[in-house]
Amino acid sequence: MEKEEILNVCEVSKSFRRVLALKDLSISVERGGTFSLLGPNGAGKTTLMKILLGLVGHDAGKVRMQGLPVTSPLSRKGVRYLPENITFPSWASPKVLFRQMERVRREVSAEQFRNRCSELECLELMKRPVGKMSRGQRQRVALSLVTCGDPVLVLLDEPSSGLDPGGRILVRNLIRSLSSRGTTILINSHLLGEVERVCDTAAFISRGKLVAQGDLDSLSRHTGLVWVETLHPESMAAAIGEKGYECRTEPRGVTVDLDEGTDFGRLVSVVLDTGIEFTGVSRKRENLEDVFLRIMGDEAMEADIHVP
Amino acid sequence: MFLNGLEQLARRKIVLTAVIATMVFLGLYWWGISAASTADLEGGHGQGYGAAKMLGPADAALAAIVTAAPLAATLVTALMIVIGATMLPEEMDEGRMPFWLSLPQTRLRVYLHTSLAPLALSYALAIILFGGIFLITRSYFAFTPRNIPLVFVSMLSWLTVVWAAVILLSLVVRKVASMLIVFFLTAVASLFGGLYEIMRMFPGEAPAALVTITRTAMYAFPADRGYRGVLYGLIPRNGTITENLAFFGVTASIPPLHLVYAFSWSLVLLALGYWKFRRMDF
Numbered sequence: 001m002e003k004e005e006i007l008n009v010c011e012v013s014k015s016f017r018r019v020l021a022l023k024d025l026s027i028s029v030e031r032g033g034t035f036s037l038l039g040p041n042g043a044g045k046t047t048l049m050k051i052l053l054g055l056v057g058h059d060a061g062k063v064r065m066q067g068l069p070v071t072s073p074l075s076r077k078g079v080r081y082l083p084e085n086i087t088f089p090s091w092a093s094p095k096v097l098f099r100q101m102e103r104v105r106r107e108v109s110a111e112q113f114r115n116r117c118s119e120l121e122c123l124e125l126m127k128r129p130v131g132k133m134s135r136g137q138r139q140r141v142a143l144s145l146v147t148c149g150d151p152v153l154v155l156l157d158e159p160s161s162g163l164d165p166g167g168r169i170l171v172r173n174l175i176r177s178l179s180s181r182g183t184t185i186l187i188n189s190h191l192l193g194e195v196e197r198v199c200d201t202a203a204f205i206s207r208g209k210l211v212a213q214g215d216l217d218s219l220s221r222h223t224g225l226v227w228v229e230t231l232h233p234e235s236m237a238a239a240i241g242e243k244g245y246e247c248r249t250e251p252r253g254v255t256v257d258l259d260e261g262t263d264f265g266r267l268v269s270v271v272l273d274t275g276i277e278f279t280g281v282s283r284k285r286e287n288l289e290d291v292f293l294r295i296m297g298d299e300a301m302e303a304d305i306h307v308p
Numbered sequence: 309m310f311l312n313g314l315e316q317l318a319r320r321k322i323v324l325t326a327v328i329a330t331m332v333f334l335g336l337y338w339w340g341i342s343a344a345s346t347a348d349l350e351g352g353h354g355q356g357y358g359a360a361k362m363l364g365p366a367d368a369a370l371a372a373i374v375t376a377a378p379l380a381a382t383l384v385t386a387l388m389i390v391i392g393a394t395m396l397p398e399e400m401d402e403g404r405m406p407f408w409l410s411l412p413q414t415r416l417r418v419y420l421h422t423s424l425a426p427l428a429l430s431y432a433l434a435i436i437l438f439g440g441i442f443l444i445t446r447s448y449f450a451f452t453p454r455n456i457p458l459v460f461v462s463m464l465s466w467l468t469v470v471w472a473a474v475i476l477l478s479l480v481v482r483k484v485a486s487m488l489i490v491f492f493l494t495a496v497a498s499l500f501g502g503l504y505e506i507m508r509m510f511p512g513e514a515p516a517a518l519v520t521i522t523r524t525a526m527y528a529f530p531a532d533r534g535y536r537g538v539l540y541g542l543i544p545r546n547g548t549i550t551e552n553l554a555f556f557g558v559t560a561s562i563p564p565l566h567l568v569y570a571f572s573w574s575l576v577l578l579a580l581g582y583w584k585f586r587r588m589d590f
Binding site for chain 2: 016054074076096104105
């Protein structure tokens with residue numbers, strides 16, 4: 001059965017004066033799951049996110065969210081957005097901010113907000129003014145405000161920005177938990193390691209154009225390397241090397257460079273024949289960083305990407 | 309959103325300063341009026357008062373109100389201009405505007421609700437100030453005001469013009485520039501508003517160019533009409549010198565159509581502001 005579409009961007013173009021931000025871009029996102037927008041700085045990812053929310057108008061094309069044109073406020077019902085740079089009033093506590101938000105959206109109970117704060121470990125900050133919080137604490141509060149309740153679609157622009165490793169783990173868990181409850185999540189992040197851990201699908205955008213889109217597994221290719229997991233990497237590397245394979249030892253195994261045309265099955269029998277204990281042989285796939293570098297080509301080198 | 313805006317404004321130092329200034333102003337006014345009320349209006353404190361023998365409490369009240377009102381008006385206008393000019397730009401600069409606009413509400417709602425807060429606050433402050441002036445004056449000098457309901461309507465019309473102009477300009481030229489422009493417009497409107505009243509008293513004697521400029525200024529920024537309506541409504545109806553002051557433009561009556569025009573013009577300015585806001589990218 002075909003999944004329902006929650007976002008549909010059809011041949012959208014947008015220019016800011018003479019700067020072309022998006023050019024005939026088409027993207028479709030199905031309901032449920034976690035989708036990521038990837039691309040170098042200035043590729044048009046944030047612009048696209050803002051077009052989806054009606055914050056930026058588009059010059060051409062059609063954009064629909066939840067089946068409605070994005071010009072309709074109803075298309076944003078149950079939709080939440082966390083901008084990359086937001087400064088809450090320094091005097092306001094999370095409790096006040098929640099009250100202010102609920103005056104408008106009327107979707108979430110105070111109980112649900114407290115639960116989310118508890119999940120993101122910021123419940124004790126409930127009455128503290130935002131001005132007296134660290135950047136990471138503010139980000140947790142902002143995430144709690146945005147994701148509390150049962151949102152239909154959550155758009156996060158650099159959600160892990162300013163968070164320590166513990167905070168990033170919490171955000172990852174939060175995204176997984178939201179996704180498991182049917183919330184669609186759209187992430188724009190430069191932290192490829194984080195994206196790889198939580199996203200199912202991604203769209204690569206470069207110079208305002210869609211370069212590739214698909215699920216991360218199908219986008220990632222085999223690298224030509226094989227990983228042999230063993231507690232005796234030195235002896236395994238020596239044994240495989242004797243058979244003419246190029247390999248290098250690593251702390252918990254051996255990486256074997258499999259030449260094009262070389263049979264993977266043959267390598268497995270070589271490993272078996274060594275008689276050395278091993279726990280697994282697998283073909284290495286590209287990680288998201290490799291995929292990003294391959295798809296973006298030279299432009300990726302100009303990109304401001306961070307891999308934790 | 310409107311309540312959020314009020315909550316936001318209530319925390320700003322400028323608002324606290326304005327509230328303190330209002331209290332201090334009214335306190336000083338009270339002290340001054342109570343001291344002045346002990347003077348013998350019928351008798352005389354030396355020769356200079358000889359000419360004032362015929363004056364009564366209503367005249368003293370008129371003098372007090374006419375003296376205090378411009379100061380009160382300056383305070384309210386200043387507050388309105390400062391908070392009005394920063395309300396929308398601050399939400400944009402701090403990155404909160406995308407946040408609010410991403411919620412299921414129209415841009416018109418965000419625009420109106422956010423920008424209405426400065427108007428409401430300034431109107432409340434104006435009522436406290438002018439109401440205070442009225443009550444303090446009346447408690448020492450018995451008089452009957454000319455038209456209290458007119459005071460409320462005129463006050464709203466005066467503040468609405470300033471508010472709509474400052475909201476529009478804050479979206480076009482941003483913060484400080486918009487404040488300065490509206491301050492300038494208010495001063496010009498006050499000047500030409502007075503000239504207009506003087507010309508009404510001496511029809512046909514003013515140069516045609518001055519008449520044209522005065523009318524243009526009055527129609528382009530009709531805030532002065534509302535302010536004069538406030539004064540007219542507050543002043544005593546039974547004073548001896550009231551009519552004699554009319555040629556200053558201080559105590560002249562304001563045609564209701566002028567107030568209607570001021571409200572309508574505010575709507576035009578507000579609509580232009582919305583037109584700009586609707587086309588903005590956030």
